[in-house]
Amino acid sequence: MAASEPVDPRPFDLGPRDARAAVLCLHGLTGTPYEVRPLAEAFAARGMRAFGPALPGHAATVDELAKIGSWTVWSDAARAATAELADRHERVFAAGLSMGGLLALLLASERAVDALVVVGVPLRLAAPIPQLVAILEFVAPMLAKSGGSDIQDEAARRRHPSYDAMPLASVHELTKLQRVVRGRLRQVVAPILVAHGARDRTADPADARRIHAGVSSREREILELDASGHVVPVDHDGPRLAEAAAAFLAKFLPRPR
Secondary structure, eight states: OOTTSOOOOSOEEESOTTOSEEEEEEOOTTOOGGGGHHHHHHHHHTTOEEEEOOOTTOSSOHHHHHTOOOTHHHHHHHHHHHHHHHHHOSEEEEEEETHHHHHHHHHHHTTOOSEEEEESOOSSOOTTHHHHHHHHHHHOOEEEOTTOSSOSSHHHHHHOOOOSEEEHHHHHHHHHHHHHHHHHGGGOOSOEEEEEETTOSSSOTHHHHHHHHHSOOSSEEEEEETTOOSOGGGSTTHHHHHHHHHHHHHTTSOOOO
8 A cells, every 4th residue: 555545544344244254353442443444344355244343432533532431431332232233143253463462351251252363462561551541641741742653654654544643541541451451361261362563662562472372262363573563454464464364263263153
């Protein structure tokens, strides 16, 4: 995609509606469905339905995001989308980036999905953010995002749609979600692919190894992507990740009738 080419940050629903399996594709905090769309296109190419909603407070304005009072608003939205897909498809998978990956892990801990792919998931934020954010959100409610999104590909970084600020109230809620997910990793038994960009400056790449070691899934894989930062699906390693993610989930499709 050329740097000048427009991007589509809107929610998407790709692939056959009558597919026997569907994938809920979840973006990250301050992001849009655009950042997981390359994964969705790979899923759809393998015959899966790929549904990518905008999480509450996203695909709107940063002020709308700041009004989200609890991380449970995001988890409730993900849970509702999963239930809707489960009503129409034999199997439901999840694929999540960053905060979307935390939500996918939460769904898996509740046995709500049959397999999952998580990318760039931060189990913890670097100190002193978790310790200070509850105070700082009242002093400086918005934190400017200097330098754009954490993407190594310069052209991809320039065109990437995302809010230009981070509400610290949202970061505070993210830390609460992280704490819940850390406590539930052992409850994840679904097959899982854990992927992470080696040049990620937002989430510690070591968290991928912690997730891989912490879940109870019998089938688990880990994939390190050497050339990419945090938003791997649209970074240098995006095509490799999309192919690996689609191949992984395809192993758990229902058997042909």
